[in-house]
Amino acid sequence: MNALLADYIVQFADxxxxxxxxxxHTVTSYRRxxxxxxxxxxxxxxxxxxxxxxxxxxxxxxxxxxxxxxVARKLSTLRTFFRFLMREGAITADPMGAIAMPRQGKYMPIxxxxxxxxxxxxxxNSDDPFAARDRAILEMLYATGMRVSELxxxxxxALDLTTGMVMVTGKGNxxxxxxxxxxxxxxxxxxxxxxxSLRRERFKRxxxxxxxxxxxxxxxxxxxxxxxxxxxxLYAQRAGIASxxxxxxxxxxxxxxLLEMGADLRTVQELLGHASLSTTQKYxxxxxxxxxxxxxxxxxxxxxx
Numbered sequence: 001m002n003a004l005l006a007d008y009i010v011q012f013a014d015x016x017x018x019x020x021x022x023x024x025h026t027v028t029s030y031r032r033x034x035x036x037x038x039x040x041x042x043x044x045x046x047x048x049x050x051x052x053x054x055x056x057x058x059x060x061x062x063x064x065x066x067x068x069x070x071v072a073r074k075l076s077t078l079r080t081f082f083r084f085l086m087r088e089g090a091i092t093a094d095p096m097g098a099i100a101m102p103r104q105g106k107y108m109p110i111x112x113x114x115x116x117x118x119x120x121x122x123x124x125n126s127d128d129p130f131a132a133r134d135r136a137i138l139e140m141l142y143a144t145g146m147r148v149s150e151l152x153x154x155x156x157x158a159l160d161l162t163t164g165m166v167m168v169t170g171k172g173n174x175x176x177x178x179x180x181x182x183x184x185x186x187x188x189x190x191x192x193x194x195x196x197s198l199r200r201e202r203f204k205r206x207x208x209x210x211x212x213x214x215x216x217x218x219x220x221x222x223x224x225x226x227x228x229x230x231x232x233x234l235y236a237q238r239a240g241i242a243s244x245x246x247x248x249x250x251x252x253x254x255x256x257x258l259l260e261m262g263a264d265l266r267t268v269q270e271l272l273g274h275a276s277l278s279t280t281q282k283y284x285x286x287x288x289x290x291x292x293x294x295x296x297x298x299x300x301x302x303x304x305x
Contacts, residue, residue: 004047009034012084021173023149025225033077036062048091055095075099111252116241117142121183123235130218132194134231136187137215137223141232141247143184144168145254145272148247152225155212156195161185170273178271188214255283 013031016022022030040058041050055078063071078096085091112120121138124131140151150168158167164180180188195216202220213222228247236245255268269280 005038005041008047008085008088008090009038009081011088012081015084022171025149026171029073030077030080033074034081036074037078047085050091050095052095052097052099055099059099110244110246110249111256112241112245112249114257116239117250117253117257119239120235120241120245123238130194132187132191133215134235136184136191137228137231138235138250139184139187140166140180141250142254143181144178145251146178147251147273148225148228150273151247152215152223152228154214156214157212159188159214161189168273171275174273174275176270176273252283255280259283 009031012034013027016027016030017024037058040061041054058078059071059075062074066074075096082091082094082096086094121135121142124134124138128134137151140146140154141148144166146154146168147170150170153169154166158169159180160166164182164185165177166180167175168178169175195214198216198218198220207220211222215223215228217223217227225247232245232247232250251272255272258268258271259265265277265280265283268283269277272280274280
């Protein structure tokens with residue numbers, strides 16, 4: 001791999017982490033895409049010599065083995081990287097300038113019905129050693145619409161159990177205040193004794209305490225996003241919910257149900273932590289579908305033959 005390109009990839013990754021405040025997971029994804037591009041070049045030519053033809057060749061190569069969404073993400077990575085190089089003065093022309101991004105099909109968020117959510121929330125029971133923790137996780141995901149990474153990174157001091165508010169740290173380390181609701185607050189309160197027990201056991205074993213992490217694993221360390229994804233999937237299967245259920249599906253359900261109950265789009269945007277209203281607007285078609293069904297079932301003329 002071109003050493004110069006490798007150096008710029010390192011600088012770019014540092015810029016994403018320090019200047020943009022991106023998470024380790026996001027920076028790793030950017031770096032992986034850029035290393036794939038560098039491997040495709042297979043040349044030691046200076047980074048300034050990269051031409052649109054090479055980028056186009058890379059796009060053709062990845063198109064045959066990736067979904068359109070993955071191709072779009074990889075090319076978006078390159079676009080951001082080359083713009084960074086332009087700002088740094090490493091290149092004088094953007095090799096992505098004349099290359100169009102692939103068109104993607106409309107993304108349809110997966111969400112649960114209200115009954116499915118309630119069934120899911122009831123799944124942790126006395127047979128589960130971490131039922132209190134898992135119930136609190138499910139309640140918080142649905143009550144706040146948090147991303148799974150935001151939930152995993154949540155610390156106890158971020159919660160105010162008196163006012164029912166939680167300070168969520170989202171993408172780019174941007175913070176937002178979000179209400180939790182009584183069921184989530186009650187589930188957190190029920191889980192706290194178990195959390196304290198896990199922390200004490202970790203201390204007895206001479207292990208470092210993981211800050212003020214709210215949700216802990218069996219060893220008393222911070223619960224990972226992957227573990228949260230697994231437990232959500234496990235309880236969804238137990239509840240007999242056919243579709244593949246992820247923490248993000250609960251985030252989608254949170255937004256969809258708010259809109260169905262009359263919440264305005266701007267409020268939902270703020271609760272989700274979306275930087276742009278257009279990102280939140282993907283939920284409006286779900287709300288329109290719901291309204292159409294209610295109209296067809298309720299309006300006298302809708303049923304008239």
